[in-house]
Amino acid sequence: MKEVDALVIGGGFYGCHIALGLAELGFRRIRLIEREPSIMLRASYVNQARVHNGYHYPRSLPTGISSRRNFGRFVEEHAYAVLHDVEMVYGIARNSRVTGSQFARFCAEIGAPCRENMRAMTELFDPALVESCFSVTEIAFDSSALARDLLSRLDAAGVECRFGVSGRVAQWDDNSVLVETTDEPVQAHYVFNCTYAYLDDIGVRVRNKVKKELAEIALIQPPREMAGRAVTMMDGPFFSSMPFPAQSCYSLTHVRYTPHTSWTDAGDEALQFSGSRAQTMIRDAIRYMPCMRASTYLGSLYELKAILVKSEDSDSRPIVFEQSADTDRIYSVLGSKIDNIYDVLTYLKQKQWPLP
Numbered sequence: 001m002k003e004v005d006a007l008v009i010g011g012g013f014y015g016c017h018i019a020l021g022l023a024e025l026g027f028r029r030i031r032l033i034e035r036e037p038s039i040m041l042r043a044s045y046v047n048q049a050r051v052h053n054g055y056h057y058p059r060s061l062p063t064g065i066s067s068r069r070n071f072g073r074f075v076e077e078h079a080y081a082v083l084h085d086v087e088m089v090y091g092i093a094r095n096s097r098v099t100g101s102q103f104a105r106f107c108a109e110i111g112a113p114c115r116e117n118m119r120a121m122t123e124l125f126d127p128a129l130v131e132s133c134f135s136v137t138e139i140a141f142d143s144s145a146l147a148r149d150l151l152s153r154l155d156a157a158g159v160e161c162r163f164g165v166s167g168r169v170a171q172w173d174d175n176s177v178l179v180e181t182t183d184e185p186v187q188a189h190y191v192f193n194c195t196y197a198y199l200d201d202i203g204v205r206v207r208n209k210v211k212k213e214l215a216e217i218a219l220i221q222p223p224r225e226m227a228g229r230a231v232t233m234m235d236g237p238f239f240s241s242m243p244f245p246a247q248s249c250y251s252l253t254h255v256r257y258t259p260h261t262s263w264t265d266a267g268d269e270a271l272q273f274s275g276s277r278a279q280t281m282i283r284d285a286i287r288y289m290p291c292m293r294a295s296t297y298l299g300s301l302y303e304l305k306a307i308l309v310k311s312e313d314s315d316s317r318p319i320v321f322e323q324s325a326d327t328d329r330i331y332s333v334l335g336s337k338i339d340n341i342y343d344v345l346t347y348l349k350q351k352q353w354p355l356p
Helices: 013-024 061-077 100-110 118-124 143-156 278-288 290-294 338-350
Strands: 002-009 030-034 087-093 114-116 130-136 139-141 160-163 167-172 177-181 186-193 210-221 229-234 239-244 249-254 259-263 296-308 320-323 330-334
Touching: 002 013, 002 177, 013 030, 013 143, 013 186, 013 330, 013 338, 030 186, 061 100, 061 338, 087 100, 087 118, 100 114, 100 130, 118 130, 118 229, 139 143, 139 239, 143 160, 210 239, 210 278, 239 278, 249 278, 278 290, 278 296
Parallel strands: 002 030, 002 186, 030 160, 087 229, 186 330
Antiparallel strands: 087 130, 114 130, 167 177, 177 186, 210 249, 210 259, 210 296, 229 239, 239 249, 320 330
16 A cells, blocks of 8 residues: 555646645655546646636626736746737627626726727627627647646656556545555545546545536637637627647637536536537637638547536636545645636645644
8 A cells, every 4th residue: 555645636737736736835745646648638638728817707806806816927937838929809799798898897997908909800700790809918828838847847846646547535534545546555644636527526525516518629720810819709608719729720619519518416427429519619600700611620629627516607717625524634626717726826835734
């Protein structure tokens, strides 16, 4: 049996940073297990690759403020993995939940720069369906570059990474937790459950109920009018298309068609798939952006997305850092936006972690 100070289950962006944060706090024996062949191959890879700066959340002021607070630090610390030469454009549909003036007022309230862009309005949008558009300060990131950097940092910090390994909590007492893994049993002083959509499926009770969605990210070659640009249509059942640096193309996601099916039971037994919806996404985008007729569909990526049930009807995307109701040795962590990792690291530093 392997004995460790901390076992991190899940090698996504949040799991990796928690392992590094624990090393900084003096944990000497840290093991990270990930069932995939390496880190950041699931939800940390299959997403919009957007570093939020608050614009996406005009109906949740706290979420917008949180994004603004972390944006600058994330961009500065990950300059090697972000794209600075992309003009981010937000279009406000005429049937949006927010008007153009409301969007501008929200941006001013959270201190996020935005300006009306008449050139983009003329070149990209159908004015019959789009009220106005704004250029904003937002960034796309390359998840592959982030993963390479994290692997190097985990190695330098002495974190033992085991890939192709899954685990399940078997039992616990006042001093430790026993986790049965597909590699070997591990006895850990603390366990951090960072399995995202599988948070409630490793033998740990989770008080915050999680909704799982099968999400489709369509990959496209964008029309020439989109060169050097990214577009987000606000606010309701609309779409976004922006660079996906890890594959040198663009992603296309749609609020209505990206989620294929959803459920709240543990695991993925309820997962159902009925084929790609990419062409439906493209057809709807063409209504607002006629130039999208010239886009080329390249393929799709699929992944499970996790959302707190209590937040699904709002724009809020809180982070869960939940101590188990059964033992103070197990913590379940559900991340949200990538730049909110700093909120988790702050919590780690503020809490006392007695070690034997």
